[in-house]
Amino acid sequence: MQIIDMHTLNETQLVQAARLLSDELPIGWPAPSEAMNEVRSRLEEDGDVYLAAVDGNAVIGFCGVLPQYDGHVFELHPLVVRHDWQRKGVGTALVSEIARIARERGGLTLWLGADDEKPGGETSLANADLYDDLPGKFRDFAPGTHQSAFYLKLGFKIVGVMPDANGEGKPDICMAKRL
Secondary structure, X not given: OEEEEHHHOOHHHHXXXXXXXXXXXXXXXXXXXXXXXXXXXXXXXXXXXXXEEEEOOEEEEEEEEEEEHHHOEEEEEEEEEOHHHOOOOHHHHHXXXXXXXXXXXXXXXXXXXXXXXXXXXXXXXXXXXXXXXXXXXXXXXXXXXXXXXXHHHOXXXXXXXXXXXXXXXXXXXXXXXXX
C-alpha cells in the first residue's frame, strides 16, 4: 500500500474513489454521480489536501483536510476505506499522514464531524436528550458500532455535539485532537 496525492490519480482511479464514497458512505453520497461531483470539487479547492491509499492501481481509501480558522485548524473530510481493507491500518495510515501535513502547514488542531445518522443510531448520543446533562453524556459516551470508536483510538476527543443535525435523535458528534 502507498499513500499518494489524489491530484496524481488517473480518471479510472478517480472513479474508484467516487465509488468508495457511494459504497461505503451511502447516506452522504447515495449515487456515484454525486460522489464523483464531491471528489472533483474537492480536488479543485485551493489549500485542501487529499491523499489516496493505493494498492497497485486500485484506490483502497482516501481522506482530505480542509484548512479553517486561518490555518490553525484543519477539518478531516472525508475519510473512507474500502470495506475489504478496513481494520488493516489503511485509515490509521491516512489520518497519520494527513495530520503530519496539517501540522507542517501550521495546523494546531485536527477536527471532524461524525454523524450518527443510521436508523436507530449507533452511539449513546443517538436518540438521547442532549439538552439534559450533556457533560454526563460525554463522560459516559459509548461509541457502539459507530466510526467514533476508530477516532477515539487515534486520540481524538469529543469536543461538542450538534443535536438533531441529521434529523430527530441523529446528532453530529464533533471530535478533535491536538496536532
